[in-house]
Amino acid sequence: MSAIADVARLAGVAKATASRALSGRGYVSEATRLRVVAAAREIGYVASPNAASLVTGRTKNVGVIIPFISRWFFSEVLESLEQALLAEGYDMTLYNLPAASAERDSVFEYFLARKRFDGVISVGVALSEAEVDRLHRLGRPLIGIGGPIRDVHTIAIDDVATARLATEHLLGLGHVDVVHVGGDPIDEMDFRVHSQRLSGFYSAMRDAGRSTDRCFYPCEFSMPGGYEVGLSVLGDPRTRPTAIFAASDEIAIGVIVAARELGIQVPAELSVIGIDGHPYADMFRLTTLEQHPRRQGHLAVSALLTELARPTDADARPEEDGYLTVLPTNLVIRSSTSGPHRPRR
């Protein structure tokens, strides 16, 4: 284990000088700098980050808390976060936050309390008031992705508006019996995603003068979830809707698979639209509103770096503005949507 003292000895300088030479802070003559660097290379010296962060207080590490890893949106965000942080010399500690449980508490009380990071990025976690307080008390910059957190700069899409857009696309094609299949607001998995997409749907329907009775079917937020509900919603030809707005592409694809199994032509007999921009969308020719998780990840990292560069906490934040960065979604029309072909009563 070579320490900086060894490097200093080999280079014939003091520890202080060696430290300055290697970190690049403070005065060091070019000649000695080269000597120190050479010595360091010779013995394969790598600075101990523990010792450094003990005195500087910065760890070059970012904590990420996230409720799921294996779902598309989350794994995409995670990958982009990791890339962006790596490029900036930060490594990433991952905290997979389960629903309310002893493990969840331990993340807050034990792991996060250790403060082994310079900042935290919270991805789509539904935080309780107490949890938000705890995060703030850590005294570290905090950035959110996927839904607003009190007093935290958050990167997100506008779920209400996006759901509204999706619904309006179907209504604009002339559909009357439009149905929404999505996550149940009761067991809100992360943010207000379920309820917000639902409310965007409802408001678009109301604005178009449509009834909102019996047109929401909750399902598990996955492809099998959409499939299952799809089978039951589409099973009865008499009550079958002509268009379905699914809260996610995976749900939408589940619905399409169900429709195909039931012999229902998409889009001739049924239009389906989703939200996400999932890589499978193309293969199922799914019309969707693309959000861009990787872009959200990159933005979150640069927002965090900005906060980290801010000289002191006491420094007034720039006018509370820019606190919610809303990213646009874009409509990609494929052939899962068209006007209703069946005559309606």
Next chain:
Amino acid sequence: MSAIADVARLAGVAKATASRALSGRGYVSEATRLRVVAAAREIGYVASPNAASLVTGRTKNVGVIIPFISRWFFSEVLESLEQALLAEGYDMTLYNLPAASAERDSVFEYFLARKRFDGVISVGVALSEAEVDRLHRLGRPLIGIGGPIRDVHTIAIDDVATARLATEHLLGLGHVDVVHVGGDPIDEMDFRVHSQRLSGFYSAMRDAGRSTDRCFYPCEFSMPGGYEVGLSVLGDPRTRPTAIFAASDEIAIGVIVAARELGIQVPAELSVIGIDGHPYADMFRLTTLEQHPRRQGHLAVSALLTELARPTDADARPEEDGYLTVLPTNLVIRSSTSGPHRPRR
């Protein structure tokens, strides 16, 4: 920032005593222990892990290197690793290792060299000889998942045997024209997964006396990949096989979707089998060989903990045995496979 010195002062003891009381190592009377704990709680003391690991050398952190995050197998493993580590009081630093590139080198030279972890788990990474050396030189325990690494305890399934089993299932049903759709061994993504599953297939075919000409179709290792190849392999009725062994469930599902679009009945006209135990398998009624990524993750963690508990590195390892833990896969028969119903020439 409350330090242990503050706790000691408040409890009226020395730093040393406070440390012993809180860590539970060494003699402390019950009375003072309680006093110290109370004092610590009062001022909300949390030990600085940096300071602790500076002197003890252990970080209570485990590094995980992984080539993908968003693919099913990897995200499942990751989730299980995180859970298991958390339960043991370890947090997890994630290094998403891209294919050979400057970023990849930086992970080894910069991030891993910092040694901010007690051990490393490598998940399905194809490591070069030089990289394996570098990992060993870190002087930290190393566990592999998904493929053998030189001198490293690895948890894996037997890809050759599993592929053989899948193929034999199809052959056993009486299929003659059996085809394998899988990853291209040329751009091996992680371990020898592609080539091993291919060779298991070939050997089963040869053992059954079947020709192995023109019966392997490489594709991207994903559902769209399987779909695309499925369309082309199944497109021509004259050359269409009666059974397909797909290297993964996602590929298999892609093939099934392609078959359905082409109006080919599964399993009446085409049997399909996959490998994985993907959550979508049920909904597509896919026969598959289940591997259990979560179990692999848990085993890797306990193997790592065992290594960490080993007193010294100099200590002889237990006879090199148990160095490869091979996990069984189990056949789950659903209705994507059956005997060939079409008369054969």
Next chain:
DNA sequence: CTTTCTGCTGGAACCGGTTCCAGTATCGTC
């Protein structure tokens, strides 16, 4: 020729814990 500034270097303190070692009190044993 002094004074001041700038560039550079080394000694020492410090970050916040852990652990070694010495010292004391209590207890059981011969």
Next chain:
DNA sequence: GACGATACTGGAACCGGTTCCAGCAGAAAG
């Protein structure tokens, strides 16, 4: 009553860096 073992406590060294401060050149300014 002497002795050793056992339970407990505090002082001090230490882990491996960073940073403050003082000191000392040599150059520029007065």
